[in-house]
Amino acid sequence: MVWNTLADNINYAVAMVLFCIGFYTLIIRSNLIKKIIGLMVMQVSVFFFLVSVGYLDAGRAPIVVPGEPPSAMVNPLPQAMILTAIVIAVSTTALFLSLALRFYRHYGTLDMDKAKEDQR
Numbered sequence: 001m002v003w004n005t006l007a008d009n010i011n012y013a014v015a016m017v018l019f020c021i022g023f024y025t026l027i028i029r030s031n032l033i034k035k036i037i038g039l040m041v042m043q044v045s046v047f048f049f050l051v052s053v054g055y056l057d058a059g060r061a062p063i064v065v066p067g068e069p070p071s072a073m074v075n076p077l078p079q080a081m082i083l084t085a086i087v088i089a090v091s092t093t094a095l096f097l098s099l100a101l102r103f104y105r106h107y108g109t110l111d112m113d114k115a116k117e118d119q120r
Helices: 002-008 010-028 032-053 077-107 112-119
Strands: none
Touching (some): 002 010, 032 077
């Protein structure tokens, strides 16, 4: 009984673990590229969570067919949200990478701790 509950919710647990790994990387690491990778892992975990929320075991495509109940259809809203979020994630990643490049050109390093020491 407990195993079935855990097996049914493994997607949510994996999404939570991925988010925690990304958050840990974002907070602990001082290298900007590693921070950007941690942010990307967090974004992917949110995408995975939203896709898991919209999943149905015996779901079918959301095409209305007369005589069939709409409750058996997969909700298309999470999928549309994920497509939009992927575009936003790519844009923010490109922005953060360009800011990291500017940081490197200014300080000569991508390590934030070293840049703080050099500034003093």
